Amino acid sequence: MSAAPSVETPRTCPGGHSRTGGDPVGVRSGHRALAAHLHRQRGRMAVGVGLGLAGSVMGLAQPLAAKRVMDGMSRGQPEAWPVVVLSLLVVAGALLVGLGHYVLQWSSESMVYTARRRLTERLLRLRVPVVERTEPGDLIARVTSDTALLRQAVPQAVSAAVTGTLVTAATVVMMGLLDAVLLCVTLAVVAVVGVIVAVVAPRIGRATRHTQESVGQIGAALERVFGAFRTVKASGAERREAAALHRTAEEARRTGVRAAAWEAVSATASAVVVQVSFLVVLGVGGARVTSGAISVSTLVAFLLYLFALAPRIGQLAEGVGQFQVCSAAAVRIEHIERLEVEQLEAEPVREREATHAKAASECGGPPVGVAFHEVCFAYRPGLPRVHHEVTFSVPPRGLTAFVGPSGAGKTTVFSLIERFYEPAAGRVLLDGEDVRRWPLTRLRASIGYVEQDVPVLAGTLRDNLTLGTVEPGDEELARVLRMARLDTLTDRLPHGLDTDVGHRGSRLSGGERQRVAIARALLRRPRLLLLDEATSQLDAANEAALRDTITETALDTTVLVVAHRLSTVTSADRIVVMEAGRVRAVGTHAQLMECDALYGELARTQLLGR
Structure with missing residues (x-):
């Protein structure tokens, strides 16, 4: 037995906190962020804009054709062919504009799809500390509603910026050729x-x-309410939570109304200016027709160009507004793209799949030894340290139990092994190698981990059992179901393994969810099995059966258990007693009962110190 004196003054751990990701700084401007998304669709956008531009250019010839018809009528020589040409231009221009709009909409959907695919992949790679200090609901909103706003960028903002600008310029040129005075007005x-x-x-x-x-x-x-839905109802807190949601919705309404007000100002100003310009041009043009400076047909053609210019001005104003909306969404999306993620091996998709398959095939290999060497850790800067020079070693194979009061740092041991966090000082070793040197795919494929709150995902029971593993054979699946005492559950479920378990496994009991988590871990054939209070919600019969299963598994696997029940640890090969972030003692149950007062006290109270 080895023990660390509880009164020993520790050496100062450098840093005193873990290296975690922080909020991004220096986020690019909204325009640059939006441009990055648009750049990926530049080919399709060029085609769509080109088609729309061609259709709009055809529209520029329509006033000239109308002028030709009126000039012929004034000479008493009406011509039919300008009317035919005018009709063909109208039809062809409308078709090209419609086709261009379709291509731009296609581009916008592709852009949204690409953004959502990139974001969802990045969200799943976020480091655990980043997720823990970020609201999940806000992250979901950025993937759903913010990316939906990007959909407006292509058909409206881009079309206005390119087609609207060029056609507006061409229209102004044509108006200048007809009459420079009216153009200046x-x-x-x-x-x-x-x-x-x-x-x-x-x-x-x-x-x-x-x-x-x-x-x-x-x-x-x-997300906060649905994460504790039963607690909210049991506490009678529906009205209180609804009031909080109403306040948040009111803030969204208020800011939305403010944005709508500014958009209305822009749109109204555009409409008023267009109408005023028409009246002014009509008055000045009428005077010039009366003076003989221009003909009636020229005034009519100019007014037709002005009518064509009016929606372009509105389109430009609306496009600028939409560009601002999309830029705001792009900035929020950019925030996610700058959050710190786990650095997985950079591999093409096929090679990555091969790596996963290889890692999965290594499951069931020789068990690994675990060692902590003077590990210091805190969850965030400024928070108290959770580990103070934690040192212990666990040889391959066998069952090792971690016990101690609440806050002793037991669960943190597992989090550091899985590399959810990294120590500020010291080393965590697997098979004598620092876990930071292990590729994450290989590391986590070698570990089976049953969390304290045993999460179960929405979906079928089969989906949950095979999560992250190569599809097992029926015999292997049946074997694990028997080991986890789940075979009786599947027999009575209406669709067996294909039965939906509900949101977060709501259709399963707490004990059933624990057994599902244990079965999931065993199905991976791990080299290292981490069980964090894995049997706390089981009845005595199922706990005894699973305790035998864990003992059997420990014959050829390294098993680490965080336990609060005496029955779980008495048969352990070694017990690590932790207190206040330090390893207090290591030994068997019998040795610790003789030599460690804290363990003796915990044992007498059935290790219920949580």
Whole structure:
């Protein structure tokens, strides 16, 4: 037996905290963030914009064709072919614009799909500390509602920026060729729109960003409630939680109304300016027709161009607003893309799948030894250290139990082995090699881990049992079901292994969820099995049966158990007693009963110190 004196003054652990990911700093501007998403669809967008531009250019010839018809009528020589050409231009232009709009919509859907695929993959690779300090509901909102806003960027913002700008410029040129005086009058009035848009656009972006943040808070609040749904109901807290949700929804409504108000200002200004410009041009143009400076057909053609210009001005103003909306969403998406993730091996998909298969095939290999050497750790900077120079070693094979009061750092041992966190000082060794040198895929494929809260995912029982493993054979699955005492459960379920277990396994009892988690871990044929209070919710009969299963598994596997029941640890090959983040003593049950007062006290109270 070895023991660490509880009164020993520890050496100061450097850093005093774990290296965890933080919130990103220096997030790129919204325009650059949006441009990164648009760049991936540049080919399709070019085709869509080109088609729309071609259709719009055809529309530029329509006023000239109308002028030709009116000039012929004024000479008493009406011509039919300009009408035919005008009709063909209208039809062809509409078809090209419609086709271009379809291609742009296709591009926008592809952009949203690509963004969601990148984000979901990145979310699943986030480091555990990052997830623990981030609201899950807000992360979900960024993948769902924020990416949906990107859908508006291609057909509206991009089309307005490219097609609207070019066609507007071409329209202005044609109007200048018809009459420079009327063009100057028009531009003087339209310039007002540019000033208003320049002032309003940034406010639209800020209001939209605040709205999306409020939407994310709604998701976070809902996730919080559904994560403890029964507790909320049992506490009679429905009204209180509903009031909190209402406050969050009110904030989203308020910021949404603010964004809508600024968008309305922009749209209204555009509409008013267009109408004013039409009236001014009509008055000035009528005077010029009366003076003989221009013909009636020229005034009609100019007004037709002005009618064509009006929606373009509105499109540009709306496009600027949509660009601000999409930029705000892109900034929030960019935030996720800058969160710290686990560095998995950079491999092509097929090679990665081969690596997973190889790692899975290694399961059932020789058991691994575990050692901690002067490990210091805290969950976040500024928090008290959870581990103070923790040192112990566990040889391959056998059952090792960790006991101690609540907060002693027992579960943290497992988290450090799995590399959910990394120590600030010291080393965690598996087979004599620092776990930081193990590829994560190989490390976690070698470990079976049963968490304290035994999470079960929505889906079928089979989905939960085979989570992250190569599809096992029927014989292997039946063997594990018997070992975990789940065979009687599957026999009475309506669809056997294909029965849906509900949200977070709500259709299973606590003990059944624990057995599912144990079966899942055993199915991996791990070289190292970590069990964190894995039998705490089982009845006496099932606990005894699973205790025998764990003892049998320990004959050819290294098994580490965090336990609070005396019956779980008395047969352990070694027991590690932890207190206040230190290893207090190591030995068998009999040795510790003689030599360690804390263990003796815990044993007398059935190790119920939680």
